[in-house]
Amino acid sequence: MLEYNAQARLLVSCKDQPGIVANISSALYQVGANITESAQFSTDPTDGMFFMRIAFDHHGLHALTELNRHLRGLQASTKMTYRLTDPNHRxxxxxxxxxxxxxxxxxxxxxxxxxxxxxxxxxxxxxxxxxxxxxxxxxxxxxxxxxxxxxxxxxxxxxxxxxxxxxxxxxxxxxxxxxxxxxxxxxxxxxxxxxxxxxxxxxxxxxxxxxxxxxxxxxxxxxxxxxxxxxxxxxxxxxxxxxxxxxxxxxxxxxxxxxxxxxxxxxxxxxxxxxxxxxxxxxxxx
The missing domain is CATH 3.40.50.170 (Formyl transferase, N-terminal domain)
Incomplete structure (x- = not known):
């Protein structure tokens, strides 16, 4: 297995709905990423907004490109907004x-x-x-x-x-x-x-x-x-x-x-x- 050589953060906002955490975790798993930190909050599980911050290790640019592709698919189906950042960028x-x-x-x-x-x-x-x-x-x-x-x-x-x-x-x-x-x-x-x-x-x-x-x-x-x-x-x-x-x-x-x-x-x-x-x-x- 390739060694991890990069880090990233993912911030997500969307209407709360079943499967958000599972789908995002699955997208990270599919590109071989390893979650190192995760936090989430819902303003109301029935009719509220959902927010998540995930820090993870990954294998480089190709993995991020693939992750973006998966996230865009989720974005279309869940109406979520997301942002990927590089913690090494000050x-x-x-x-x-x-x-x-x-x-x-x-x-x-x-x-x-x-x-x-x-x-x-x-x-x-x-x-x-x-x-x-x-x-x-x-x-x-x-x-x-x-x-x-x-x-x-x-x-x-x-x-x-x-x-x-x-x-x-x-x-x-x-x-x-x-x-x-x-x-x-x-x-x-x-x-x-x-x-x-x-x-x-x-x-x-x-x-x-x-x-x-x-x-x-x-x-x-x-x-x-x-x-x-x-x-x-x-x-x-x-x-x-x-x-x-x-x-x-x-x-x-x-x-x-x-x-x-x-x-x-x-x-x-x-x-x-x-x-x-x-x-x-x-x-x-x-």
Missing amino acids: LRIAIFVSREDHCLMELLWQQRTNMLPVDIAMIISNHDLYEKTAQEFSIPFHYIPITKDTKIDAENAQHRLLESRVDLIVLARYMQILSRQMIARYPNKIINIHHSFLPAFIGARPYERAYERGVKIIGATAHYVTDELDAGPIIEQDITRVKHSDDVASLKKMGRLIEKNVLARAVKWHAEDRVLVHNNKTIVFT
Whole structure:
């Protein structure tokens, strides 16, 4: 028997129905693939949606070609959508950042230490604070200032830099609201970190508003960006408890730790094909 010389991932979405797992497993068996990881979820076994993520070893291009042929047959009969990916292909990401650097530095460190399976193609900022940091990590840095009058021109300049060069945009405390045109260019390919436990305190100054409200927990939320502000599909969240004696500065200090970790996990899971989007929710196979 041929030794396995390659790996792949298969993501499947379809209306739940009998035989899906058996048919997909059979297709993998017929091309000699070996399943190494499998996870599945149904929103409702009677009238719901079915989602699956499978990692497997295979014998190379011919096996994948044959698997695609089998999957296209299943696609025609089940109306499923599927995606095959190569785990050895590292996503190229662009990091957008404004003034605060804690999320940026966490992503840079995790990427350098191989904890984050991505390549950072560029850093884009509306401030000129992190050019030296980018140079230290040998990453191209692009300073594109933005005002109310130059926002469209700035986004067009960003798009020219990004086009055909990146797979994912990460807003690492980038404090500009993207236009609908920008968002439409990258559906479910922009991840933002919001410094509150959404849906609480959408928009600006969430720590100040949390303090005024006297909350007992604060949190952070990583989500895909959509037209509706801070309302895209949520990928990851976390919280920490606060005391009545904590002021706004204390909340921000604690919040930075949550923000950087939540964002890094969301980017990692996206890069590992662990996130499937359904309507305005996510299925995250961790």
